[in-house]
Amino acid sequence: MALIELHNIYKIYAEGEENEVRALDGVDLTIDRGEFVAIVGTSGSGKSTMMNILGCLDVPTYGDYYLDGISIKERTERELAEIRNFQIGFIFQGYNLIPSLSVWQNVALPMSYQGVRKDEQYDRAMAALEQVEIAEKAENRPNQLSGGQQQRVAIARAIATQSPIIMADEPTGALDTKTGAQVLSILRDLNRAGTTVILITHDNGIAAQARRRVRVQDGKIIEDEILEEVSP
Amino acid sequence: MSAIKLAFDAILEKKGRSFLTMLGIIIGVAAVLILVGLVSGYNADITAYYEKLGVNKITVDITYYDRTNTVDITDDLIAFIGDDLADAVIGITPESTSTGTLKYMANSNSTATVYFGNEQWSACNNYVIDRGRDLLPIDAAQRSRVCVIGTYVAESLFGYINPVGKTITFGGEPFLVVGTYYQKDGTAEDSMDDMIVIPYTHIRALKNTATVTKFTVKVQNADLMETVMAELEYFLGDTLSTNTSSYTLENGNDAMTESDEETASISIVLGGVACIALLVGGIGIMNIMLVTVTERTREIGIKKAIGAQRSVIITQFLVESSVLSAAGGVIGIVIGYAGSLILGKIIYDLILVPDTLVTVGAALFSVVIGVVFGLYPAVKASGLQPVDALRAD
Ligand SMILES: Nc1ncnc2c1ncn2[C@@H]1O[C@H](COP(=O)(O)OP(=O)(O)OP(=O)(O)O)[C@@H](O)[C@H]1O
Ligand SMILES: [Mg+2]
Numbered sequence: 001m002a003l004i005e006l007h008n009i010y011k012i013y014a015e016g017e018e019n020e021v022r023a024l025d026g027v028d029l030t031i032d033r034g035e036f037v038a039i040v041g042t043s044g045s046g047k048s049t050m051m052n053i054l055g056c057l058d059v060p061t062y063g064d065y066y067l068d069g070i071s072i073k074e075r076t077e078r079e080l081a082e083i084r085n086f087q088i089g090f091i092f093q094g095y096n097l098i099p100s101l102s103v104w105q106n107v108a109l110p111m112s113y114q115g116v117r118k119d120e121q122y123d124r125a126m127a128a129l130e131q132v133e134i135a136e137k138a139e140n141r142p143n144q145l146s147g148g149q150q151q152r153v154a155i156a157r158a159i160a161t162q163s164p165i166i167m168a169d170e171p172t173g174a175l176d177t178k179t180g181a182q183v184l185s186i187l188r189d190l191n192r193a194g195t196t197v198i199l200i201t202h203d204n205g206i207a208a209q210a211r212r213r214v215r216v217q218d219g220k221i222i223e224d225e226i227l228e229e230v231s232p
Numbered sequence: 233m234s235a236i237k238l239a240f241d242a243i244l245e246k247k248g249r250s251f252l253t254m255l256g257i258i259i260g261v262a263a264v265l266i267l268v269g270l271v272s273g274y275n276a277d278i279t280a281y282y283e284k285l286g287v288n289k290i291t292v293d294i295t296y297y298d299r300t301n302t303v304d305i306t307d308d309l310i311a312f313i314g315d316d317l318a319d320a321v322i323g324i325t326p327e328s329t330s331t332g333t334l335k336y337m338a339n340s341n342s343t344a345t346v347y348f349g350n351e352q353w354s355a356c357n358n359y360v361i362d363r364g365r366d367l368l369p370i371d372a373a374q375r376s377r378v379c380v381i382g383t384y385v386a387e388s389l390f391g392y393i394n395p396v397g398k399t400i401t402f403g404g405e406p407f408l409v410v411g412t413y414y415q416k417d418g419t420a421e422d423s424m425d426d427m428i429v430i431p432y433t434h435i436r437a438l439k440n441t442a443t444v445t446k447f448t449v450k451v452q453n454a455d456l457m458e459t460v461m462a463e464l465e466y467f468l469g470d471t472l473s474t475n476t477s478s479y480t481l482e483n484g485n486d487a488m489t490e491s492d493e494e495t496a497s498i499s500i501v502l503g504g505v506a507c508i509a510l511l512v513g514g515i516g517i518m519n520i521m522l523v524t525v526t527e528r529t530r531e532i533g534i535k536k537a538i539g540a541q542r543s544v545i546i547t548q549f550l551v552e553s554s555v556l557s558a559a560g561g562v563i564g565i566v567i568g569y570a571g572s573l574i575l576g577k578i579i580y581d582l583i584l585v586p587d588t589l590v591t592v593g594a595a596l597f598s599v600v601i602g603v604v605f606g607l608y609p610a611v612k613a614s615g616l617q618p619v620d621a622l623r624a625d
Contacts, residue, residue: 059617077542078542081542086539092622094622096530096534098534100246109535113538
């Protein structure tokens with residue numbers, strides 16, 4: 001059974017009105033456990049919209065989304081919160097850090113909802129921050145960091161929970177080539193260790209490093225290509 | 233438990249906002265306590281004034297048209313009260329005043345009120361003998377040159393010397409001080425302690441009036457006022473000739489009732505002002521909370537997106553706004569009490585403690601507003617889809 005199944009998904013804003021937008025226009029997509037999928041497309045093509053639905057942050061206007069074989073519609077609000085908390089590490093395009101918390105507290109927050117002990121939260125947060133080389137800013141506030149540094153904190157927050165799925169919306173958008181490559185290698189390592197990685201990017205060079213590439217245009221999937229077979 | 237910790241962190245984090253929220257509550261609660269305290273101080277002050285003045289007094293005022301043909305009813309009136317109304321009445325005294333200069337050796341006092349009274353004057357006017365003796369019936373009968381003096385007259389003329397047995401002069405006439413009254417009104421110039429009483433029978437010589445025209449009747453209690461008024465009405469109607477005179481009876485408690493009504497309306501006005509203060513405080517809290525809704529909605533969106541349960545978010549906000557509101561309430565109460573005590577001391581020289589019910593009510597009101605509006609963004613935003621909360625602006 002596939003991990004993720006999208007069946008004929010539509011996301012339509014202002015439906016029936018003059019300014020109707022079909023952000024997703026009949027999407028079918030299946031993703032198995034352990035895959036490393038890059039979703040590429042031009043700006044406004046519907047990538048973030050698809051990612052938000054995959055991450056249970058939004059609901060489709062029409063269509064069915066099966067996660068682990070169960071339709072999202074059948075999940076209670078409580079279960080969805082648990083899925084977001086335990087199953088998915090989400091890296092947002094806009095970072096979405098909480099300004100009033102320090103860097104390490106931001107990273108530890110999802111763990112606090114999981115009921116992880118306070119000292120363990122700190123240790124794991126620091127370990128994740130070290131992985132993205134931003135540990136020296138652990139006590140700072142997000143607004144004291146540069147865009148690229150904030151992005152790395154957002155990545156640390158997503159990987160610290162050690163969730164089975166990582167969803168990353170332009171995780172290297174604000175990073176230079178070198179740091180971007182580092183982040184990518186972290187994601188590859190996680191994938192090698194079994195994590196399912198879904199990565200959004202408009203950069204074909206980065207997309208080429210994934211194992212599968214899905215191209216989106218005007219809310220439709222126009223290309224779906226295996227780049228590298230999953231090693232057994 | 234961790235919700236409490238998170239809430240405290242959030243409070244400390246946003247000191248400015250936290251302080252402003254508390255300020256609304258502090259101002260509201262303190263203003264209410266102080267205003268209500270001052271109203272009760274004013275009430276107590278007025279009541280004390282009337283109590284000093286004496287309650288349950290009836291003033292009898294007789295006007296004679298024909299000065300040449302007047303019949304003095306003083307003895308008859310006093311006898312009537314003594315015989316027929318002894319159970320209902322504490323006393324009756326002629327009530328007439330004069331001013332002039334009192335002198336003892338080199339000292340003088342020209343502010344004192346000089347009362348012409350009888351031996352019941354002190355009982356009718358709530359004065360109590362301290363040293364020496366009060367006026368006696370015989371003083372009036374023999375027109376003795378004696379007087380009883382208030383504490384301010386004693387102080388201004390005699391300093392620390394015991395005045396009893398000394399002779400002062402009034403209008404050039406000598407009067408022997410036979411007694412002094414206890415202090416009643418702070419021993420100040422023009423106060424109720426700046427007075428002397430002399431036998432009313434000196435009225436003819438000193439005031440140049442033939443007869444006493446004014447009397448004070450002191451009644452046992454307020455319930456008997458009407459009865460005594462009616463009896464007096466009956467007696468006066470019977471005794472006085474309507475051709476040559478008329479009379480009025482005045483119920484002294486009426487003035488107090490009037491001032492009670494005045495006090496009540498002042499209470500209502502100040503109470504209204506207090507309510508407005510509370511409301512303004514409440515609106516302040518509301519505004520600050522609502523202004524931060526966008527910011528907080530985004531924060532809630534992030535928390536939901538990374539897996540916070542709705543109940544966790546609401547609990548955190550509940551604790552946060554309760555702690556803030558309660559702290560504001562407590563500080564408001566402390567300031568309100570301090571303000572009442574200080575202002576009460578300064579203005580009324582009284583220890584004013586705000587009413588417990590008002591205190592609890594005001595604090596509860598502010599805290600409820602604080603909690604409700606602190607909780608509002610949490611309840612609203614935590615019900616949204618995470619993306620919608622994240623998109624808040
Ligand atoms: N809340 C919304 N209301 C109306 N239209 C929306 C809303 N959110 C997204 N859209 C529209 O849906 C389309 C897809 O948006 P989406 O954010 O998914 O694009 P994207 O592929 O992530 O672009 P980018 O690479 O710039 O991030 C866009 O045309 C956008 O204007
Ligand atoms: Mg996007």
